[in-house]
Amino acid sequence: MSGPAAKTWQAIESEVRRRIHTRVWAPGDMIPNEQDLADEFGCARATVNRALRSLSDAGLLERRRKAGTRVALHPVRKATLSIPIIRKEIAARGQKPGYRRLLRRSGVPPRDLLERLGGDTDGIFLHVQALHTADGAPFVFEDRWINLDVVPEAAEQPFDEISANEWLVRTAAFTDGEIAFSASAASDEAADHLQCDPGAAIFTIERITRDGTRPITLVWQYYRPGFRMQTTI
Amino acid sequence: MSGPAAKTWQAIESEVRRRIHTRVWAPGDMIPNEQDLADEFGCARATVNRALRSLSDAGLLERRRKAGTRVALHPVRKATLSIPIIRKEIAARGQKPGYRRLLRRSGVPPRDLLERLGGDTDGIFLHVQALHTADGAPFVFEDRWINLDVVPEAAEQPFDEISANEWLVRTAAFTDGEIAFSASAASDEAADHLQCDPGAAIFTIERITRDGTRPITLVWQYYRPGFRMQTTI
DNA sequence: GGTGATGATATGTATGCACATATTAAAGGG
DNA sequence: CCCTTTAATATGTGCATACATATCATCACC
Numbered sequence: 001m002s003g004p005a006a007k008t009w010q011a012i013e014s015e016v017r018r019r020i021h022t023r024v025w026a027p028g029d030m031i032p033n034e035q036d037l038a039d040e041f042g043c044a045r046a047t048v049n050r051a052l053r054s055l056s057d058a059g060l061l062e063r064r065r066k067a068g069t070r071v072a073l074h075p076v077r078k079a080t081l082s083i084p085i086i087r088k089e090i091a092a093r094g095q096k097p098g099y100r101r102l103l104r105r106s107g108v109p110p111r112d113l114l115e116r117l118g119g120d121t122d123g124i125f126l127h128v129q130a131l132h133t134a135d136g137a138p139f140v141f142e143d144r145w146i147n148l149d150v151v152p153e154a155a156e157q158p159f160d161e162i163s164a165n166e167w168l169v170r171t172a173a174f175t176d177g178e179i180a181f182s183a184s185a186a187s188d189e190a191a192d193h194l195q196c197d198p199g200a201a202i203f204t205i206e207r208i209t210r211d212g213t214r215p216i217t218l219v220w221q222y223y224r225p226g227f228r229m230q231t232t233i
Numbered sequence: 234m235s236g237p238a239a240k241t242w243q244a245i246e247s248e249v250r251r252r253i254h255t256r257v258w259a260p261g262d263m264i265p266n267e268q269d270l271a272d273e274f275g276c277a278r279a280t281v282n283r284a285l286r287s288l289s290d291a292g293l294l295e296r297r298r299k300a301g302t303r304v305a306l307h308p309v310r311k312a313t314l315s316i317p318i319i320r321k322e323i324a325a326r327g328q329k330p331g332y333r334r335l336l337r338r339s340g341v342p343p344r345d346l347l348e349r350l351g352g353d354t355d356g357i358f359l360h361v362q363a364l365h366t367a368d369g370a371p372f373v374f375e376d377r378w379i380n381l382d383v384v385p386e387a388a389e390q391p392f393d394e395i396s397a398n399e400w401l402v403r404t405a406a407f408t409d410g411e412i413a414f415s416a417s418a419a420s421d422e423a424a425d426h427l428q429c430d431p432g433a434a435i436f437t438i439e440r441i442t443r444d445g446t447r448p449i450t451l452v453w454q455y456y457r458p459g460f461r462m463q464t465t466i
Numbered sequence: 467g468g469t470g471a472t473g474a475t476a477t478g479t480a481t482g483c484a485c486a487t488a489t490t491a492a493a494g495g496g
Numbered sequence: 497c498c499c500t501t502t503a504a505t506a507t508g509t510g511c512a513t514a515c516a517t518a519t520c521a522t523c524a525c526c
Contacts, residue, residue, distance in 0.1 A: 008509075021406045033476055044511045049477075059315075065477045066519040074318055074402055079412050082292075083310040083466075169307055173254045179312050180463040183416030183436040183456075201434035203416040207466075223416075230413040233316075233440075241479075266506055277481045282507075298507045299489040 012041055012051035020060060020071050028073045031061075077233050083179065083205075085166055086142075086221070090134040098133035101160045102193065109145050117208065117215040123149040128164050131193050137224070141193040144219040150211055165219070168209075172216050177209035181229070190222045200225045245274055245284035253293060253304055261306045264294075310466050316412065316438075318399055319375075319454070323367040331366035334393045335426065342378050350441065350448040356382040361397050364426050370457070374426040377452040383444055398452070401442075405449050410442035414462070423455045433458045 019025045031037075034052065038045040052069055055061045059078050063069045090097035109125045126146040132139045144164050146154045151172050159167065184204045191198040203223040209216045252258045264270075267285065271278040285302055288294045292311050296302045323330035342358045359379040365372045377397050379387045384405045392400065417437045424431040436456040442449045 021408060023406065027403060035476085044513095045477095046479095046512085047510060049479090050509085053478090063477065064519080065517065066475055068476060074321075074399075077316040077412070078313050079316055080311050080313045083312055085307055088307075166307075170260060173256065175254060177466045178463060179310070179466050180461045181414055181436070182459075182461040183434040185434045199432065199434075201416040201418045201432075203414070206461075209466075226415075228413045228415040228439075230411060233410050233412050233442075268506085278507095279482085279509095280480060282509095283479085286508090296507070297489080298487065299505055301506060 007041075007043060009047050009050040009054070012037075012043070012048060013054050015041075016051060016055060017060070025071050027071050027075075030068050030070045033068060079231050079233050081229060081231055083207075085163075085169075086132045086140055087163065087166070090132065090139060093134065095134040096136075097139075098136060099130060099161070099163055100133070101128065101130045101158075103127065103129035104159055106148065106155065113145060113218065117218055123147065126154050128159050130159070130163060132163070138194045139224055141190050141222040142219060143222070144217060146217045147215050150214050150216050164217070168217060172209075172211065174209040174216055175211055177207060179208075180206045182206070184222070186222070186225075194222065194224050196225050203227045203229065240274075240276060242280050242283035242287070245270075245276070245281060246287050248274075249284060249288060250293070258304050260304050260308070263301050263303045266301060312464050312466050314462060314464050316440075318396075318402075319365045319373055320396065320399070323365065323372060326367065328367040329369075330372075331369060332363060332394070332396055333366070334361065334363045334391070336360065336362035337392055339381065339388065346378060346451065350451055356380065359387050361392050363392070363396060365396070371427045372457055372460075374423050374455040375452060376455070377450060379450045380448050383447050383449050397450070401450060405442075405444065407442040407449055408444055410440060412441075413439045415439070417455070419455070419458075427455065427457050429458050436460045436462065 016025075016031075019031075025031050032040070034045045034048045037048045037052075041048065052061060052063065056063045056069075059075050060072055061069050062072050084092070087097040087099065104126070106124055106126045109127070126148055128142075128144045128146065130142045130144075132142065142163070142165075146164065146168070148155055151168070153171060154164075154167075157164075157167060182204050184202050186194065186196055186198055186200040186202045188198050190202065191200065194200075194202070196202075202225060205221040205223075206219070207221070208218045249258075249264075258264050265273070267278045267281045270281045270285075274281065285294060285296065289296045289302075293305055293308055294302050295305050317325070320330040320332065337359070339357055339359045342360070359381055361375075361377045361379065363375045363377075365375065375396070375398075379397065379401070381388055384401070386404060387397075387400075390397075390400060415437050417435050419427065419429055419431055419433040419435045421431050423435065424433065427433075427435070429435075435458060438454040438456075439452070440454070441451045
């Protein structure tokens with residue numbers, strides 16, 4: 001029995017994981033309360049709490065005050081994707097990142113885009129398109145609108161050397177936002193930039209960032225055909 | 234100053250968030266050490282630790298022993314996607330979930346699939362295809378291979394009522410796995426089941442789950458055209 | 467018999483203390 | 497002057513205790 005040997009919260013977490021995995025505690029079962037586990041493992045209740053909270057965050061346990069702790073019936077597979085700066089994403093693949101600004105123009109965004117942003121957005125936006133390359137080959141075509149009401153400094157930025165993304169994370173603190181992943185057919189424009197056939201299946205990320213309720217930027221990122229966004233669960 | 238009012242770790246977390254957001258502490262800056270913050274907020278160091286650890290998990294802070302805590306230069310946008318049971322995903326959209334098994338046959342998987350699984354996988358697999366519907370309309374076409382070496386009980390399961398996914402999470406505890414998101418062109422087969430044009434851009438999830446090093450199952454899930462997987466950041 | 471008050475219980479959190487560990491900076495020896 | 501050793505320091509963690517909070521079970525009361 002490895003129970004009494006456990007001292008650190010990681011050791012307890014791993015032991016609880018083991019019991020769940022080997023069905024000692026089956027999905028849906030209640031597990032002993034913190035004090036009993038602390039007694040069994042010979043540690044403080046706080047240490048058990050730390051371990052169980054970690055497992056609860058991971059989705060393996062469900063905890064409710066007074067009700068106790070039970071093994072999750074349908075362990076939520078949480079995939080945490082880290083959305084890096086594209087330049088770093090390319091560098092992490094061992095390729096040489098490149099960046100080329102394609103378009104920069106201020107104006108009023110199309111109606112459907114405004115609807116997607118929601119709220120009171122009647123001002124002028126900056127429209128920036130750019131292409132990220134990996135070892136010279138097209139990697140991501142980026143289509144972005146920046147709200148000049150919220151980030152007026154963007155009007156003076158050429159975005160010809162540094163990507164709007166990197167500039168924005170340094171300049172505009174965002175509080176929240178939404179991100180959506182989808183598959184879309186390459187538009188003629190995107191196909192041209194990505195050097196693929198129009199209509200090709202393109203992995204697409206759409207992201208809105210806000211400062212409070214005011215939208216800062218909305219961006220579509222179209223990845224080259226065949227791109228896979230991968231993570232462990 | 235809202236500082237001295239803070240008592241709970243959530244209050245401290247929110248105050249630190251505010252300081253980061255308002256650039257009191259700018260990206261790249263070192264912030265005071267835990268003891269100083271505890272003194273300022275009038276609480277124990279452990280409470281500050283709890284708050285800072287939470288922000289570190291969220292990617293807003295970077296912490297290193299002795300080196301101290303600094304505001305992340307490029308706040309990693311971590312998108313945590315919860316991958317639900319498809320039946321629940323459909324129900325959560327307010328639609329009526331349906332399930333139909335299309336194929337069930339045991340055999341040896343194709344070579345490229347075995348390579349993707351890696352390891353010592355020379356046994357017999359069960360090949361199951363199924364369609365999930367939402368309000369009667371095709372939602373996800375699922376193409377799955379189950380390793381009968383690891384889950385021999387699957388050989389007796391018809392999978393005509395309950396999806397292989399739901400059966401597996403209850404039966405086979407997995408320790409780890411990989412998940413990949415991509416866009417793919419609808420094959421003739423997938424297009425037929427999803428009632429769309431062949432070649433249409435299809436959001437695709439590929440998932441491998443393992444028990445230790447032994448692969449349990451590999452599944453491709455092809456979502457109906459237009460599907461968006463969304464989350465907040 | 468239904469209902470609302472009451473107590474019991476499990477988790478959640480705060481505190482003060484101690485020690486562990488990683489890492490940097492400074493001191494010392496060749 | 498470089499390299500090794502040592503000390504200082506910030507975070508990481510464990511423990512014992514106390515109180516807070518949510519929630520379930522029970523029981524008296526209308």
